Amino acid sequence: MISGLTLAALIKKEFLQVFRDKRMLAVMLVVPVVQVTIFGYAANLELTRVDTVVVDDNHTRASHELVTALSAEGTFRVRYVETVRDAENALRDGDATAALMIPHDYSRHLDTEERVQMLLDGSDPSQAQAALAAFDQFIAARASGRASPAGVPTIVPEARFLFNPGLKSRLFMVPGTAAAVLVVITAIVTAMGLTREREVGTMEQLLVTPMSSATLMIGKTIPYALFGLLDETLILLGGNLLFDVPLRGLGVLFLATTAYLISTLAIGLFVATIARTQQQAIMAGFFFLIPAVLLSGFLTSIDSMPAWIQPLTWLNPVRYFVDISRSVLLRHATVTDVWGSMAALVTLGTGLLVAASWRFRSQNSK
Amino acid sequence: MRARGRGTLRRIGAMARKEWMHIGRDSATLYFALVMPLLLLVLFGYALSFDLDRIPTCILDRDHTQESRGLAQHLFSGKTFEPAGYLAREDEVEPLFRQRKAAVAVVIPKGFGAALGRGEPARVQLLIDAADNVTAGLVLSYMSRFVDANNRVLVESVTGARPGFALPRVRALYNPDLRSTVFLVPGLIAFIQSMMGVLLTALTVAREWERGSMEQLFATPVGRFEIILGKLLPYFGVGLAQLLLVLTVGTWLFDVPIRGSLALLFGISSLFLVACLGQGLFISTVTRNQMVATQIAAVTSMLPAALLSGLIIPIENMPRVLQLFTQVLPARHFVSALRGVLLRGASPLSTLPDAVALGLFALVMLAGSIRAFRKVIA
Numbered sequence: 107m108i109s110g111l112t113l114a115a116l117i118k119k120e121f122l123q124v125f126r127d128k129r130m131l132a133v134m135l136v137v138p139v140v141q142v143t144i145f146g147y148a149a150n151l152e153l154t155r156v157d158t159v160v161v162d163d164n165h166t167r168a169s170h171e172l173v174t175a176l177s178a179e180g181t182f183r184v185r186y187v188e189t190v191r192d193a194e195n196a197l198r199d200g201d202a203t204a205a206l207m208i209p210h211d212y213s214r215h216l217d218t219e220e221r222v223q224m225l226l227d228g229s230d231p232s233q234a235q236a237a238l239a240a241f242d243q244f245i246a247a248r249a250s251g252r253a254s255p256a257g258v259p260t261i262v263p264e265a266r267f268l269f270n271p272g273l274k275s276r277l278f279m280v281p282g283t284a285a286a287v288l289v290v291i292t293a294i295v296t297a298m299g300l301t302r303e304r305e306v307g308t309m310e311q312l313l314v315t316p317m318s319s320a321t322l323m324i325g326k327t328i329p330y331a332l333f334g335l336l337d338e339t340l341i342l343l344g345g346n347l348l349f350d351v352p353l354r355g356l357g358v359l360f361l362a363t364t365a366y367l368i369s370t371l372a373i374g375l376f377v378a379t380i381a382r383t384q385q386q387a388i389m390a391g392f393f394f395l396i397p398a399v400l401l402s403g404f405l406t407s408i409d410s411m412p413a414w415i416q417p418l419t420w421l422n423p424v425r426y427f428v429d430i431s432r433s434v435l436l437r438h439a440t441v442t443d444v445w446g447s448m449a450a451l452v453t454l455g456t457g458l459l460v461a462a463s464w465r466f467r468s469q470n471s472k
Numbered sequence: 473m474r475a476r477g478r479g480t481l482r483r484i485g486a487m488a489r490k491e492w493m494h495i496g497r498d499s500a501t502l503y504f505a506l507v508m509p510l511l512l513l514v515l516f517g518y519a520l521s522f523d524l525d526r527i528p529t530c531i532l533d534r535d536h537t538q539e540s541r542g543l544a545q546h547l548f549s550g551k552t553f554e555p556a557g558y559l560a561r562e563d564e565v566e567p568l569f570r571q572r573k574a575a576v577a578v579v580i581p582k583g584f585g586a587a588l589g590r591g592e593p594a595r596v597q598l599l600i601d602a603a604d605n606v607t608a609g610l611v612l613s614y615m616s617r618f619v620d621a622n623n624r625v626l627v628e629s630v631t632g633a634r635p636g637f638a639l640p641r642v643r644a645l646y647n648p649d650l651r652s653t654v655f656l657v658p659g660l661i662a663f664i665q666s667m668m669g670v671l672l673t674a675l676t677v678a679r680e681w682e683r684g685s686m687e688q689l690f691a692t693p694v695g696r697f698e699i700i701l702g703k704l705l706p707y708f709g710v711g712l713a714q715l716l717l718v719l720t721v722g723t724w725l726f727d728v729p730i731r732g733s734l735a736l737l738f739g740i741s742s743l744f745l746v747a748c749l750g751q752g753l754f755i756s757t758v759t760r761n762q763m764v765a766t767q768i769a770a771v772t773s774m775l776p777a778a779l780l781s782g783l784i785i786p787i788e789n790m791p792r793v794l795q796l797f798t799q800v801l802p803a804r805h806f807v808s809a810l811r812g813v814l815l816r817g818a819s820p821l822s823t824l825p826d827a828v829a830l831g832l833f834a835l836v837m838l839a840g841s842i843r844a845f846r847k848v849i850a
Contacts, residue, residue, distance in 0.1 A: 127764070129759070129761075129764045130763070130764065133764070133767045133768075133771075137767075137771055141771070141775060144780075144794065145775075145779050145780075147790070147791050147794055148779060148780055148785060148790045148791075148794050149779065149785050154788070154789050155788055155789075194645075197645055197646075197816070198816045198817060198818060198819070198822075199812070199816070199818050199819060199821075199822035200808065200811075200812055200816065200818065200822065201822075223643065224643070225643055225645055226643070226645065227645060227646060227816070228645055228646050228647030228648060228649075228650050228654075229646045229647055229654065229655055229811055229815040229816055230655050230786070230811075231522065231647060231650035231651060231652045231654070231655050232522045232606075232652065232655075233786060234647075234650055235610070235613070235650055236609065236613075239609075239613040239616070242616070242617075242620075243616075246620075260593050260594070260623045260626065260627070261543070261588075261593075261594055261595075261596055261619050261622060261623055261626070262593045262594065262595050262596070263595075263596050263597075263598050263615060263616065263619050264595060264596070264597050264598065265597075265598040265600055265612050265615070266597065266598065266599050266600070267600050267602035267608055268566065268569060268599055268600065268601055268602055269569070269601060269602055269603045270602040270603050270605055270608070271602065273602055273605040273608060273609060274605060275605050275606070277603070277605070278603060278604050278605050278606075286775075290770060290774075290775075294766070294767065294770065295763075295767070298762070298763045298766065299763070302762070302763060305682075306682075382500075383498075384675065384679075384762040384763060384766070385498070385501055385675045385679070385762070386498075386500050386501065386504075388671065388675070388766040388770075389500075389501060389504040389505075389508070389671070390504070392508075392667070392671070392770070392774070393504065393508055396512060396667075396774070397512065397515055397516075399778075400516055400519070400520065400778075401515075401519055405520070405778070405784050406519075406520045406521060406522060406784070407522075407524065407604065407606075407607055409524065409526070409527075409607075410521045410522060410523055410524050411518075411519045411520075411521065412518055412519070412521075415515075415518060415519045429572070432603055432604075433570055433572070433603075436603040437566075437569060437570045437601070437603050438566075438570065439570040439571075440570075443567070443570040443571050444570075444571075446571075
C-alpha cells in the first residue's frame with residue numbers, strides 16, 4: 107500500500123539529505139548548467155581554420171597571386187616552407203593540416219589548369235573533407251572568374267539552409283547536451299543513493315518501518331525527478347539566453363522530459379538492484395550510460411551508424427529525447443510530428459519502471 | 473637514512489599488497505575494469521562514424537521534362553542519396569524534415585530542361601535541413617560534387633571534348649580513404665581510458681573513510697606518502713593491463729596503423745595513466761564521500777574527455793579561453809599524442825609538449841593528494 111503521509115515524510119527526508127550536503131546540491135543544480143554552458147561554447151564542428159604550408163617552386167607573380175588569394179579566402183592560414191620534406195614533416199607532427207605544392211611549371215599551364223597539388227592530413231577525416239570542400243570551392247571560384255565557353259549548359263545549384271541558416275553547431279548541440287546531462291545526474295544519483303542506504307545499513311531501518319516497498323521506491327525517486335525537471339528548465343533558459351536556442355513547444359518538451367526522467371530514474375533503480383556496493387553501482391551505471399549517450403545521435407548521427415547497430419538505438423531512451431528536443435526546439439515540430447518518438451519514450455519508460463520495480467520489490471519485500 | 477628508505481619501500485609494498493587484495497576480492501569491479509573498456513571500444517568503434525550515405529532526399533519537380541527526370545534518376549543512381557518521395561508543393565517539404573523523413577529537398581523549377589536545351593545555366597534549388605549543421609554541410613558538399621560531375625558530362629556531351637579546366641589533384645595522407653574510424657579509435661581509447669583510470673581510484677580513499685578503516689590505517693606506522701603510493705601502484709597495474717588490451721584490440725580490429733615507435737607509445741600511455749589515477753586519488757582524498765567522489769569523477773573525467781579532448785569536436789574551433797582550459801585535461805594531450813604516434817608516426821620531439829603536460833598534471837595531482845591528506849590528519 108502507498109500511504110500519502112509516509113511518502114511525504116520520505117520525500118522530505120530525501121530533500122533534507124540533498125540540501126544538507128552543499129556539494130550534493132551543487133552536483134544537482136550548478137554542474138548541469140555549467141556543463142551546458144561550457145559545451146555550448148566548445149561544441150563547434152564548423153571548419154574555421156586550416157593551417158596550410160606552401161612549397162612554391164614556381165616563384166612567379168602568378169604563384170604568389172595564388173597564395174595571396176588562398177589566404178584571403180579566410181579558411182586557410184598560409185605559411186611558406188622550403189622543401190616538400192619540410193611540408194611533410196609539418197603534416198606529420200601536426201603543425202599543419204594541409205600542404206599546397208606549387209610545381210616549377212605552374213605558371214606555364216595556367217590557362218588550362220591549376221597545376222598544383224594539395225596534401226591533406228587525413229587522420230582527421232571530417233576536417234580533411236571540410237578543407238577539401240573549401241579548397242574545391244576556392245578553385246571553382248577562380249575557374250569561373252575566367253571566361254567560360256559560351257553555349258555550354260550547366261546546372262547551378264542554390265542551397266538554402268532551413269531551421270539553422272547560420273549552420274551554428276551550438277544550436278544543434280545544446281538540446282543534445284541537456285539529454286546527456288539529465289541522464290547522468292538522475293540515473294547515477296538514484297542508483298548511488300539506494301546502494302548507499304544498503305551499504306551504510308539504513309536500508310534495513312527503512313524496511314522495518316511500516317512502509318511498503320512501492321512507497322519506498324516512489325519516495326526515493328520523486329525528489330530526483332523534480333530536480334531533473336528543474337535542471338531541464340535551467341538548461342533551456344541558459345541555452346536561450348546564452349546561445350539563442352529558441353524556446354518553443356514547451357508543453358510537448360516537458361511532457362517528453364517527464365517521460366524521459368521516468369526511464370532514467372528506472373535505470374537508476376534497476377542498477378541499484380544489481381549493485382551491492384556504491385563502487386559497483388557507479389561501474390554498472392556508467393556501463394549503461396556511456397553507450398546510451400554516445401549511441402543517442404548526440405555527437406554523431408545515427409544515420410551514419412552501421413545497419414546492424416541502428417536497431418540497438420531503438421531501445422535507447424536518450425535517443426528519443428535528443429530527437430524530440432531537437433525537432434521541437436529547432437524544427438518547430440509539434441506533437442503530431444514527434445508522436446513516434448514520444449510513444450517509444452513512454453513505452454520504454456513504463457517498461458523499464460515495471461522491470462525495475464519488480465526486481466526492487468522481490469529484493470526488498472517482507 | 474638508507475634504513476628509512478627501505479622501510480618506506482616495505483610499507484609501500486604492504487599498502488599495495490593490501491589494496492591488491494581488495495581489488496582481487498571484488499571480482500565484479502575487476503571484471504568491469506577489464507571487460508567494460510573492451511566492450512565500449514568495440515561498440516563505439518563500429519557505431520561512431522561521420523561517414524554519411526543513403527541521405528533521404530525528396531524531389532519537387534516543377535519542370536516535368538526528360539531532363540528533370542534524368543537529373544533525379546542520376547542523383548539516385550549512386551549510394552549517397554536515397555529517394556524519400558516526390559512532392560507536388562513546396563510546403564510539403566518542412567513536415568518531412570520535421571518528421572526526419574528527409575534531410576534535403578531538390579527543387580527543379582519550371583524551364584529547367586528548356587534552359588539546358590538552349591545551352592544556358594539552369595538553376596536548381598536545394599533545401600537542406602540544417603538543424604544538424606554538420607550533416608547539412610556534408611549534404612551540400614556531396615550535392616556540389618554530384619552537380620560538378622554532372623556538369624562535366626553535360627559539357628562533354630555538347631562540346632565533344634573534355635572540359636578545359638582540370639581541377640587540381642588532392643591527396644589525403646595517412647588515411648587516403650578518409651575513414652572516420654581511423655580517426656575516432658585512438659580518441660576513443662583515450663576517452664575510455666581516462667574515464668576508467670579516474671574511476672578506478674576515485675572511490676578507494678573515500679571508501680576507507682566511509683567505513684572507518686582510515687583511522688585504523690593512521691594507527692599504523694604507514695605515512696601519507698606511502699598510503700598514496702601504495703594505493704596508486706596496484707591500480708597502475710590494472711590500468712596498464714586495460715590500456716594494453718584496448719590498444720591491441722583497437723588497432724587490430726579497426727585496422728588502425730601503428731606508425732610511431734612502440735617505446736614512445738608505452739611511455740606516453742604510462743604517463744597518461746598515472747595522471748588519471750592521480751586525479752582519481754585526489755578527488756577521493758578531498759571528498760571522503762563515495763557518492764560525491766563519483767559525481768565529481770564523472771564530471772571531471774567523462775564529459776570533458778568526451779567533449780573537450782578533441783575526440784570529436786576540434787579544439788582549434790573552441791573559444792580561446794576554452795582552448796587554454798583544455799590544456800589542463802590529460803585526455804586532450806593523450807588524444808593528440810596517440811593520434812600523432814599511431815596515425816602519423818609523429819617524432820618524440822613533437823609529442824614532448826603533451827608528455828610534459830601529462831607529467832606535470834600527474835605530479836600536481838599526486839602532490840595535491842598527499843597535501844590534502846595532511847590537512848585531514850591535522
